[in-house]
Amino acid sequence: YQAKAGGGSVATYDGSRDAASTDQLALLAELQEALQADDQLVLVLQPAVDLTTGAPTGVEALIRWRHPRRGWLGPADFIRPVENSDQLGPFTRYVLDKALTVAAGWAREGLDIPISVNLSARSLLDHRLPAEIAEALRRHQVPADRLVLEITETVVMSDLEVIDQVLSTLRSMGVQLAVDDFGTGFSSLAFLARIPVDELKVDRSFVLRMADSPQAAAIVRSTVGLAHELGLRVVAEGVETAAQRSALAELGCTAAQGYHFFKPMPADKIGAVLGSLARQAPTNVLPLRADG
Ligand code: C2E
Ligand code: MG
Ligand code: MG
Numbered sequence: 001y002q003a004k005a006g007g008g009s010v011a012t013y014d015g016s017r018d019a020a021s022t023d024q025l026a027l028l029a030e031l032q033e034a035l036q037a038d039d040q041l042v043l044v045l046q047p048a049v050d051l052t053t054g055a056p057t058g059v060e061a062l063i064r065w066r067h068p069r070r071g072w073l074g075p076a077d078f079i080r081p082v083e084n085s086d087q088l089g090p091f092t093r094y095v096l097d098k099a100l101t102v103a104a105g106w107a108r109e110g111l112d113i114p115i116s117v118n119l120s121a122r123s124l125l126d127h128r129l130p131a132e133i134a135e136a137l138r139r140h141q142v143p144a145d146r147l148v149l150e151i152t153e154t155v156v157m158s159d160l161e162v163i164d165q166v167l168s169t170l171r172s173m174g175v176q177l178a179v180d181d182f183g184t185g186f187s188s189l190a191f192l193a194r195i196p197v198d199e200l201k202v203d204r205s206f207v208l209r210m211a212d213s214p215q216a217a218a219i220v221r222s223t224v225g226l227a228h229e230l231g232l233r234v235v236a237e238g239v240e241t242a243a244q245r246s247a248l249a250e251l252g253c254t255a256a257q258g259y260h261f262f263k264p265m266p267a268d269k270i271g272a273v274l275g276s277l278a279r280q281a282p283t284n285v286l287p288l289r290a291d292g
């Protein structure tokens with residue numbers, strides 16, 4: 001039995017696939033437990049920094065699952081099945097709640113740094129999302145503009161009207177929007193023309209190939225130019241080396257995120273890191289050229 005899968009590839013339905021979907025069902029049941037258990041799903045946090053001052057510009061929340069039997073799982077191990085299940089709503093609310101708990105803690109410590117949360121495109125099909133987010137912001141007493149929602153451009157999909165409605169309601173509430181993995185989606189530019197956003201995140205694949213691919217470098221340069229022209233922030237993701245950092249600075253990119261600066265870290269570590277970054281920022285100016 002063969003079925004044409006969504007992406008146009010041919011999926012074969014056989015014994016192993018059967019086993020895989022049984023396993024996915026088990027995983028979803030376990031996720032339901034994890035959402036109740038409260039100590040299995042944890043956020044790790046990765047700062048983005050200003051390339052000229054070294055100051056933190058924001059912090060992205062990334063989900064990890066400390067599974068009692070399967071060990072540590074990353075989003076790649078479970079996000080897809082969650083997106084295609086009735087667990088997406090509860091999962092999205094859980095992540096937002098955890099992220100806003102963290103942001104509320106920073107506010108109490110006097111740290112004024114926005115937190116970025118990744119949203120599955122599919123959760124934008126739920127017209128209740130803006131009201132839920134408004135309620136969570138109120139409950140945690142976090143100002144709306146301290147929350148950045150990262151969305152990927154797979155949002156081309158279906159039901160554009162619902163998605164546009166949800167996103168524009170969120171934006172009118174003051175929540176910020178970022179386009180994640182910019183340049184990898186189906187129609188980045190059409191998306192930008194439709195939805196006003198605040199930030200573009202240059203996909204890691206372009207940063208990675210920038211040095212030996214003129215095409216990749218041109219894509220980074222024009223994304224940065226586009227962001228400036230539209231008055232948006234631009235953040236390069238997946239920066240691993242000093243050479244990448246200086247190349248980005250030369251292309252006019254103002255902020256970056258990646259292992260070169262910080263790996264994602266547990267919530268109890270990040271307060272100290274942000275505090276010292278914020279204090280050091282004025283004097284701790286990163287050189288534009290690592291070798292210069
Ligand atoms: P993303 O939003 O583009 O997140 C960046 C990913 O790159 C993260 O992987 C991060 O750990 C990794 N990364 C950061 N710096 C570097 C670097 O210098 N080098 C390399 N090689 N990798 C780096 P992670 O945490 O595995 O997340 C993967 C994707 O899963 C994310 O991509 C995001 O799309 C999704 N995701 C993560 N957390 C959530 C969540 O809470 N909800 C939803 N719906 N999706 C999430
Ligand atoms: Mg992201
Ligand atoms: Mg990203």
Ligand code: MG
Pocket residue numbers: 180181203204237
């Ligand atoms: Mg990415």
